[in-house]
């Protein structure tokens with residue numbers, strides 16, 4: 001298990017980089033610190049104990065003078081659009097600045113309003129004079145199981161500061177403010193992911209990509225033609241059947257929710273860290289929504305039993321300055337359970353659907369039991385890594401991706 005965190009940090013530690021790589025903000029936070037790596041004397045569990053609610057800072061943190069806090073009401077078309085525009089122009093890009101995530105408005109409404117969500121955890125920063133939205137951070141509540149403890153946590157996501165306001169230490173203020181509002185709801189842990197290494201990952205996951213539209217992926221620089229590969233060979237290599245193979249494979253419907261909930265809870269209980277889902281949460285996260293989330297079940301025609309299901313979410317990327325294409329249509333595997341249909345065949349059917357829906361690429365992380373099917377189904381290892389983090393919760397050692405049952409948006 002070459003790229004364990006310890007190995008990564010040890011390599012850093014060996015180099016001069018790590019010694020100078022300070023984390024002025026993260027050193028002040030209740031998270032595992034790089035200097036403590038390898039020291040397994042710490043107990044597993046919360047790093048800091050809860051504060052009495054009366055002692056939690058009641059008023060928001062101070063922003064630089066020209067700026068003010070705002071709650072982004074995602075029910076409002078106008079405000080949802082402001083959030084969409086901010087993220088479309090300023091959110092995560094790849095290292096070569098070829099692509100930028102383009103989360104859609106309906107996706108943001110879906111991702112930010114699960115059962116039990118808090119409006120005031122959708123936090124924006126505006127310029128006082130112009131009211132322009134220039135920063136954003138969100139959290140949603142999640143019941144996370146860590147080994148055999150269910151811990152009420154928050155999932156923090158969509159941290160974004162406008163390009164013109166970078167490197168002004170605004171991010172730590174955003175993080176402290178969302179932390180304060182979560183503390184006010186008597187929640188003391190969080191989960192988050194990032195494409196960058198921070199103190200200290202729970203696990204490091206690898207992205208894998210299954211080419212669906214080889215010509216476009218090569219034209220936009222997402223993939224390269226191998227040196228023995230011609231375009232026509234690439235098109236043939238990635239060709240998929242025109243229809244799915246599994247009998248009883250169909251779109252998920254509301255009547256499937258109770259059975260899918262039982263399947264998913266059973267499956268996720270195998271992992272060291274995984275969210276718990278009740279019926280309402282399965283209905284929210286897994287019922288199909290056009291251009292947001294696609295979900296399928298396999299129903300046995302005799303017994304009427306639902307034996308498997310598969311879901312993926314839609315997250316396009318803007319293609320930055322390419323003459324022929326403006327958008328990369330990407331599908332990301334979400335949650336899936338296979339009890340009768342081999343996961344290989346289930347995933348192949350999902351690929352067939354994604355190709356029919358004109359996705360260009362189908363992405364998957366090596367979490368859960370994904371790794372075995374990735375190689376079989378012609379996924380290529382990506383260069384993007386996704387680091388998972390817990391806030392104020394220590395595990396004795398980092399996890400393998402296959403011990404993680406959590407997929408974040």
Ligand SMILES: CCCCCCCCCCCCCC(=O)SCCNC(=O)CCNC(=O)[C@H](O)C(C)(C)COP(=O)(O)OP(=O)(O)OC[C@H]1O[C@@H](n2cnc3c(N)ncnc32)[C@H](O)[C@@H]1OP(=O)(O)O
Nearest residue numbers: 023024025026092158159160161166167168169170171188
């Ligand atoms: C109990 C409840 C707890 C709740 C809170 C749980 C924690 C939640 C944590 C957030 C989970 C977010 C999950 C996602 O959304 S991951 C996606 C993050 N968003 C993007 O990458 C979009 C494009 N980039 C930007 O908008 C800005 O570069 C951001 C806003 C990311 C940083 O702005 P900027 O570039 O202008 O920097 P700064 O001068 O203000 O601040 C520099 C400090 O910020 C630390 N930094 C930089 N990037 C990240 C990052 N992705 N997570 C955590 N910390 C980050 C950095 O190490 C440094 O601290 P230190 O190294 O000196 O110590």
Ligand SMILES: CNCCCN(C)c1ncc(F)c(N2CC(C(=O)NCc3cnc4ccccn34)C2)n1
Nearest residue numbers: 092093094099100101193195207317382384385409
């Ligand atoms: C905080 N939420 C974490 C999930 C956000 N997600 C989906 C994400 N976080 C970091 C990544 F590294 C990443 N990767 C998917 C792989 C990929 O497709 N790389 C090429 C590419 C195409 N478009 C973009 C846009 C931005 C970055 C890379 N891009 C790498 N995905």
